[in-house]
Amino acid sequence: RFFPFFQPLCHFCLFLGGICMYSPTGKAAKCRGYREIPEGNEKALKRAVARIGPISVGIDASLPSFQFYSRGVYYDESCNAENINHAVLAVGYGAQKGTKHWIIKNSWGEEWGNKGYVLLARNMNNACGVANLASFPKM
Numbered sequence: 001r002f003f004p005f006f007q008p009l010c011h012f013c014l015f016l017g018g019i020c021m022y023s024p025t026g027k028a029a030k031c032r033g034y035r036e037i038p039e040g041n042e043k044a045l046k047r048a049v050a051r052i053g054p055i056s057v058g059i060d061a062s063l064p065s066f067q068f069y070s071r072g073v074y075y076d077e078s079c080n081a082e083n084i085n086h087a088v089l090a091v092g093y094g095a096q097k098g099t100k101h102w103i104i105k106n107s108w109g110e111e112w113g114n115k116g117y118v119l120l121a122r123n124m125n126n127a128c129g130v131a132n133l134a135s136f137p138k139m
Contacts, residue, residue, distance in 0.1 A: 029139045030139065031137045031138070031139060032137075032138045032139065033137070033138045034135045034136060034137050034138060035135060035136055035138055036134065036135045037055065037131060037134035037135065037136075039131070039132050039133075040081075040126050040131050040132055041131055042122060042123055042126060042130070042131045044131070045057070045090060045130070045131045045134050046093055046122075048134070048136060049090050049091070049092060049093060049102075052136050053091075053136075054089045054090065054091045054105070054136075055089065055090045055134050055135070055136050056087060056088075056089060056090075056134065056135055056136060057087070057088055057089070057090045057104075057130050057131070057133065057134040058084035058085075058086065058087055058088075058129065058132065058133035058134070059079075059084065059085075059086055059088055059104075059120070059128040059129055059130055060079050060080045060081065060083040060084060060085060060086070060128045060129055061085060061086035061088075061128070062080075062083060062085055062086075063076055063078060063079055065078075066079070066118075066128070069112075069113050069114075069118050070113060070114065071114050072096070072119065073096050073099045073101045073119045073120070073121055074101075074118050074119060074120050074121060074127075075120075075121035075124055075127055076128075079127060079128040079129075080128075080129070081125070081126050081127075081128065081129035081132055082129065082132075083129070084129050084132055084133050087107070088104050088105060088106050088107065089104065089105040090102050090103070090104055090130065090134070091103050091104070091105050091117075093122055094119075096119060099121065100121070100122040100123050100124075101119040101120055101121055101122050102119070102120045102121075102122050102130060103117060103119060104117060104118045104119070104120045104130075105117055106118060
């Protein structure tokens with residue numbers, strides 16, 4: 001039987017009236033810290049994406065051109081690599097019509113960008129600071 005009044009309230013989902021369903025017996029791994037990618041090093045970021053998998057990165061997402069992105073490889077020279085204000089995931093990389101890019105998963109839902117993703121210019125002066133604040137957990 002389910003007795004919600006015996007369950008701890010989840011502070012994150014209180015606004016939904018939610019009950020915390022977390023159970024430490026179901027954990028899959030233990031985080032033993034994290035590793036940072038050398039600041040501004042897109043080559044090291046590419047190597048980490050290939051070897052580790054998705055890498056947490058910070059970018060400048062303040063420009064309207066980013067906020068209203070819908071397709072193609074995104075590059076705006078006004079994007080400020082020193083103004084990191086949004087966390088996203090670098091999940092891959094590639095090239096489109098000869099332009100190298102990162103495959104970035106955003107957290108704004110599938111209605112934003114290209115089904116929630118943006119192709120961010122790669123090797124173009126560290127576009128939007130993609131390699132300035134990158135890290136991954138050590139498991």
